[in-house]
Amino acid sequence: MKDLSIYIHIPFCKEKCFYCDFLSFKGKEEYFKKYKIALLKEIEEFAILNKDKYIIKTIFIGGGTPSILPIGYIGEIMEKIFTLFHMAKNLECTIEANPGALSYEKIKHFKDNNINRISLGLQAYQNHLLKKIGRIHTIEEFLKNYENVRKVGFENVNIDLMFSLPTQTERDFEQTLKNISELEPEHISTYSLILEEGTKFYSMYEKGEFELFNDEIDRKLYYMAINILQKKGYNLYEISNFCKPNKECKHNIVYWTRKEYIGFGLGASSLIDEKRIINTTNFNDYINFKNKQEIEVLEKRHMYSEFIFLGLRMTNGIKKSDFYKEFNVSIDEIYKSQLDKFIKNGLIIQEDDNIRLSKKGIDLSNVVFSEFI
Numbered sequence: 001m002k003d004l005s006i007y008i009h010i011p012f013c014k015e016k017c018f019y020c021d022f023l024s025f026k027g028k029e030e031y032f033k034k035y036k037i038a039l040l041k042e043i044e045e046f047a048i049l050n051k052d053k054y055i056i057k058t059i060f061i062g063g064g065t066p067s068i069l070p071i072g073y074i075g076e077i078m079e080k081i082f083t084l085f086h087m088a089k090n091l092e093c094t095i096e097a098n099p100g101a102l103s104y105e106k107i108k109h110f111k112d113n114n115i116n117r118i119s120l121g122l123q124a125y126q127n128h129l130l131k132k133i134g135r136i137h138t139i140e141e142f143l144k145n146y147e148n149v150r151k152v153g154f155e156n157v158n159i160d161l162m163f164s165l166p167t168q169t170e171r172d173f174e175q176t177l178k179n180i181s182e183l184e185p186e187h188i189s190t191y192s193l194i195l196e197e198g199t200k201f202y203s204m205y206e207k208g209e210f211e212l213f214n215d216e217i218d219r220k221l222y223y224m225a226i227n228i229l230q231k232k233g234y235n236l237y238e239i240s241n242f243c244k245p246n247k248e249c250k251h252n253i254v255y256w257t258r259k260e261y262i263g264f265g266l267g268a269s270s271l272i273d274e275k276r277i278i279n280t281t282n283f284n285d286y287i288n289f290k291n292k293q294e295i296e297v298l299e300k301r302h303m304y305s306e307f308i309f310l311g312l313r314m315t316n317g318i319k320k321s322d323f324y325k326e327f328n329v330s331i332d333e334i335y336k337s338q339l340d341k342f343i344k345n346g347l348i349i350q351e352d353d354n355i356r357l358s359k360k361g362i363d364l365s366n367v368v369f370s371e372f373i
Contacts, residue, residue, distance in 0.1 A: 001086060004054035005254045008039070008077060009265030010066040011283070014101055018134035018204070021196035023267040023281055024064035034287040036073050040080050042264050042291060047084035055086045058251035059093040067097035071106055075113040082114060092250040094119055100137030104148045111152045118149055119158040125176040129168055134200065146183060156247060158187035163221040165193055166210035173221050174228070181232040186247040190225045191240050192218055219363055238314045239362060256310045274298045303327065304334055309369040317356025338371045
């Protein structure tokens with residue numbers, strides 16, 4: 001049987017965060033049940049067609065806000081998956097949760113239904129910043145839920161943080177990093193604010209309601225995170241992700257190493273048999289079982305570029321031998337001029353079989369990646 005990962009998309013939120021451009025909606029509580037029914041049907045149909053073909057290595061329930069669903073719904077989804085698929089012994093199963101849509105009962109429900117990793121979206125430690133970016137929780141609610149997560153028995157916890165937020169100071173971010181690292185979650189993700197079209201922040205920025213941080217300050221905050229978190233025993237294993245030893249997010253590594261995964265739910269994407277499959281993004285179509293999918297058969301050049309720009313996100317980089325093993329062609333035969341240029345410019349470091357971004361290369365990663373796309 002082949003290894004496979006599962007992503008499940010829950011497109012509901014209590015409120016839309018000001019920076020968020022993910023496929024999610026507020027005010028659709030009346031459709032929770034219909035969506036769950038359509039989701040279970042999609043899972044079942046795939047399982048029937050692929051019986052005994054796969055063993056599930058990781059599951060990730062994301063959104064949106066999966067924790068907004070009523071108690072019982074996540075359990076039904078997990079029961080369906082565990083009934084229809086073969087599970088790996090060391091299965092990693094993650095759920096994203098918003099501290100403002102969480103309770104002890106929900107946390108216990110997740111743990112009782114084979115979820116063994118929880119990702120809490122905090123973003124900032126200051127209540128004034130949480131309000132300014134549209135979060136629905138306070139730091140006090142986060143701390144209470146973190147306490148409950150540990151009380152229930154979760155031993156693998158991620159916390160999401162953001163920097164370069166409007167009006168955020170260096171001291172704010174330093175306080176956030178120090179206070180969160182003292183809680184000792186197993187994993188911390190730190191993301192710089194990216195202004196996306198269609199978000200409330202984009203509209204506010206166009207109206208001149210705030211200014212973006214310049215690149216120099218953004219990089220200063222990024223390296224502040226590296227400095228503080230590494231001193232606390234966290235390893236930077238990917239551009240935006242830190243973990244305690246052996247606590248990397250296995251599911252995300254599936255994406256970065258181009259392993260196969262199936263996405264269930266509205267707008268979810270899959271990579272199977274070198275095909276990129278994307279579910280419909282039309283909410284009404286999806287809940288009425290009209291999931292018209294876009295299917296793209298990837299060309300070799302797309303596979304090559306994905307291997308490089310996804311793999312280089314990880315601080316260990318990529319191996320030239322792995323490229324050859326996967327594609328039966330030398331990476332130098334395809335990208336020698338690009339690699340030589342970036343090695344000469346100090347953006348890429350090559351040591352024997354290994355290729356990885358330098359510190360300068362991480363700062364200019366978009367420039368590097370664009371050359372391979």
